[in-house]
Amino acid sequence: MSHVDEGTLHAYLDGELPSAERTAVEAHLAECARCRANLVEERALRERASALLGSARPVERPAPPLEQLRREPKRSHWHVRRSFAWAASIAVALGLGYYMRTPARRVASSPESGQRVAVAQNRGPATEEDKALHQPRLRPRAICTIGARRVRRMKSTRRRKWLR
């Protein structure tokens, strides 16, 4: 291999030489004192240039980090608040669902439940007793399919009816 030119030395120092070329350069450097001396010189030049650019950099990028720090918390605070709002509404909906579902379970586990299933399978005209048995089961389904806001509205309507 002939002597290594300065462009290749800089690419080598920058870690940008393809591996095959890097191996060849390293093999040459191991046996060529002149290229090793050049490498030392180019490394010093590269470091000096980097230091000069580094010293000029803060002025070229005037965006003050403090200003960014001031802006960011506002945005993240809003994100946190919105997340909490979502979490809270989901928790309320789940809580309401669970609360309304409890009496239905009791009915389902009662001895009449077997009878109710049998009646349902008959597909005959529904008796008053069947209607009464089916009513509590409808409640949790309603909660699942409609939003918590609707449930609250239903409850308040029911309360108004009771007050009359």
Next chain:
Amino acid sequence: MHSSPEEDIDAETRTKHVRAALDELTPRDREALLLWDSGMSYDEIAAQTGLARGAVGTTLARARRRLVEAYDAGLEGGQHVARG
């Protein structure tokens, strides 16, 4: 830790001289050097500037040498003015 006013002036002077030295470079050399300094790879610099990838090392070597030479020349010129 606060730097003394002398150090602030020195830093300002240094920055001024670095900028003046960058102005001495050709637009292509300056662009390649600043792109490398901003963290771009040779492939990215080649794509950005239109240089062949194999020419990026040579361009950077020349740009670095000229930057340092122009900076040193600028400092020497400043000292002559200060003395004279």
